[in-house]
Amino acid sequence: xxxxAIKRALLSVSDKSGIVELGSRLAKAGVELVSTGGxxxxxxxxxxxxxxxxxxxxxxxxxxxxxxxxxxxxxxxLLAVRDDPDHAAAMEAHDIGAIDLVVVNLYPFVNTxxxxxxxxxxxxxxxxxxxxxVRSAAKNHAYVTIVTxxxxxxGLYDELAEHxxxxxxxxxxxxxxxxxxxxxxxxxxxxxWFAFADQHEQFPAALxxxxxxxxxxxxxxxxxxxxxLYLPNGPATKGVPxxxxxxxxxxSYNNLNDADAALGLVAExxxxxxxxxxxxxxxxxxxxxxxxxxxxxxxALACDSVSAFGGIVxxxxxxxxxxxxxxxEIFTEVVIAPGADDAAREAFAAKPNLRLLILEDLPDPAxxxxxxxxxxxxxxxxxxxxxxxxxxxxxxxxxxxPTDREVAxxxxxxxxxxxxxxxxxxxxxxxxTAGIGAxxxxxxxxxxxxxxxxxxxxxxxxxxxxxxxxSAVASDAFFPFADGLLSAVEAxxxxxxxxxxxxxxxxxxxxxxxxxxxxxxxxxxxxxH
Numbered sequence: 001x002x003x004x005a006i007k008r009a010l011l012s013v014s015d016k017s018g019i020v021e022l023g024s025r026l027a028k029a030g031v032e033l034v035s036t037g038g039x040x041x042x043x044x045x046x047x048x049x050x051x052x053x054x055x056x057x058x059x060x061x062x063x064x065x066x067x068x069x070x071x072x073x074x075x076x077x078l079l080a081v082r083d084d085p086d087h088a089a090a091m092e093a094h095d096i097g098a099i100d101l102v103v104v105n106l107y108p109f110v111n112t113x114x115x116x117x118x119x120x121x122x123x124x125x126x127x128x129x130x131x132x133x134v135r136s137a138a139k140n141h142a143y144v145t146i147v148t149x150x151x152x153x154x155g156l157y158d159e160l161a162e163h164x165x166x167x168x169x170x171x172x173x174x175x176x177x178x179x180x181x182x183x184x185x186x187x188x189x190x191x192x193w194f195a196f197a198d199q200h201e202q203f204p205a206a207l208x209x210x211x212x213x214x215x216x217x218x219x220x221x222x223x224x225x226x227x228x229l230y231l232p233n234g235p236a237t238k239g240v241p242x243x244x245x246x247x248x249x250x251x252s253y254n255n256l257n258d259a260d261a262a263l264g265l266v267a268e269x270x271x272x273x274x275x276x277x278x279x280x281x282x283x284x285x286x287x288x289x290x291x292x293x294x295x296x297x298x299x300a301l302a303c304d305s306v307s308a309f310g311g312i313v314x315x316x317x318x319x320x321x322x323x324x325x326x327x328x329e330i331f332t333e334v335v336i337a338p339g340a341d342d343a344a345r346e347a348f349a350a351k352p353n354l355r356l357l358i359l360e361d362l363p364d365p366a367x368x369x370x371x372x373x374x375x376x377x378x379x380x381x382x383x384x385x386x387x388x389x390x391x392x393x394x395x396x397x398x399x400x401x402p403t404d405r406e407v408a409x410x411x412x413x414x415x416x417x418x419x420x421x422x423x424x425x426x427x428x429x430x431x432x433t434a435g436i437g438a439x440x441x442x443x444x445x446x447x448x449x450x451x452x453x454x455x456x457x458x459x460x461x462x463x464x465x466x467x468x469x470x471s472a473v474a475s476d477a478f479f480p481f482a483d484g485l486l487s488a489v490e491a492x493x494x495x496x497x498x499x500x501x502x503x504x505x506x507x508x509x510x511x512x513x514x515x516x517x518x519x520x521x522x523x524x525x526x527x528x529h
Contacts (some may be wrong), residue, residue, distance in 0.1 A: 003166040009101035012036040020046045078136040088290045101136040106130045131183045141176035148182045155469040185210040185233045220253045227253040248355030254526040262314035267362040275316040280307045288432040293323045299432040302442045319344040362392045394520040402518035406495035413474035418526040424476035427468045435468030443484040451491035476526040478502040482511035489515040
């Protein structure tokens with residue numbers, strides 16, 4: 001069987017947008033309408049003739065509507081193989097009428113959870129009959145058309161118009177695939193709520209991850225790779241995908257990844273003092289806080305103006321015209337901030353290819369959640385790295401005590417190091433990164449690269465000495481040998497912040513004491529692979 005004429009339709013929806021128009025079109029085409037509860041009332045209020053499901057089943061809706069469609073008179077009409085003689089005989093013997101079209105969307109479970117409802121209300125919004133009808137119709141798509149999304153009503157109209165009141169097998173297949181995806185996502189949301197919110201499990205025995213297609217991208221990390229953006233079905237923190245794109249070309253895979261990295265770091269800095277983060281290839285190459293946003297931009301750019309070319313810029317406060325104009329003076333791929341005034345928007349408009357993203361609220365860096373990474377043969381999950389270190393968490397391990405300024409610089413560098421690929425070394429002074437070493441196979445080389453970058457920055461700016469002189473240096477993990485620390489001393493650092501925990505901590509501490517610098521242990525590591 002290919003084309004199937006629609007003679008009888010069952011309509012039962014929670015989202016009633018467009019349902020009256022759909023019912024009217026079907027009724028005008030001579031389709032018998034069967035419906036339930038609120039959907040039936042909405043159709044009758046529009047003057048349409050509707051047959052109640054209870055009239056079809058011979059049983060009333062009962063138990064507060066929990067039992068209404070779970071009946072052989074409904075599911076027999078959905079699951080019967082129309083050209084199977086045994087199925088046809090059973091339908092005739094039990095007076096089961098065929099149902100050709102099912103239009104169902106499910107109880108708003110996710111919206112109920114997001115509303116903060118109590119447990120009893122959440123449980124009552126777990127749909128049972130709806131998914132059963134959807135799955136029955138979708139399984140029997142050779143004979144039955146299933147529609148679960150109001151966005152597909154117009155596609156259904158076109159299909160019926162083009163095929164004289166019938167649907168094609170190709171259309172029914174497409175709708176069945178979408179229907180099974182809808183019930184899978186629905187069950188995923190329910191199981192996730194039970195596991196995480198209700199039972200407070202961190203790693204449940206079975207974990208499903210559901211998403212809906214947000215956009216297909218031009219390509220992935222490289223042109224030969226295909227890519228797409230998927231959005232969470234349930235409650236989630238707002239990030240780059242939810243930002244308002246004011247201008248610029250469509251975001252690429254790399255844009256999205258880099259912008260997320262910039263947003264994650266800039267969110268670490270409270271809005272009481274302007275901060276700028278510049279990211280290249282998911283690593284920060286310049287970070288600064290200052291009294292004004294323009295000063296923060298200038299300081300962050302000076303850290304590594306070479307790497308900043310073609311980078312991603314994030315701000316923790318709304319953008320102003322002067323800062324926007326300065327940013328446009330170099331090639332910038334993406335700018336993201338919690339706002340932009342008219343002067344800033346006008347300045348960016350002069351660079352139409354620049355993507356300007358406005359996100360009302362920055363994500364909470366301390367939020368819980370899981371990070372996922374796929375590997376051959378499995379998936380790795382871990383809790384988010386939302387660890388925070390403050391003054392009281394620092395353990396001074398050297399003879400020399402750090403000054404207040406050194407502690408402030410060390411904590412600033414530590415925040416940045418958390419967002420730098422390992423092995424990570426970050427020099428900072430007066431709220432500005434002086435040099436960043438990222439992604440090296442050993443910590444000594446990261447220290448040296450960061451110092452080289454600082455030297456290049458000083459030469460480019462005409463400073464008498466690099467900012468590493470008198471700086472604090474952060475290491476995302478312990479120094480396994482003293483050589484990395486000694487490289488930092490050679491660069492002029494006077495303060496070191498690191499997790500500690502190496503078998504050679506005593507050796508590293510002794511080297512720090514001999515150099516006359518201060519060092520603190522955090523007891524927390526920030527590997528980022």
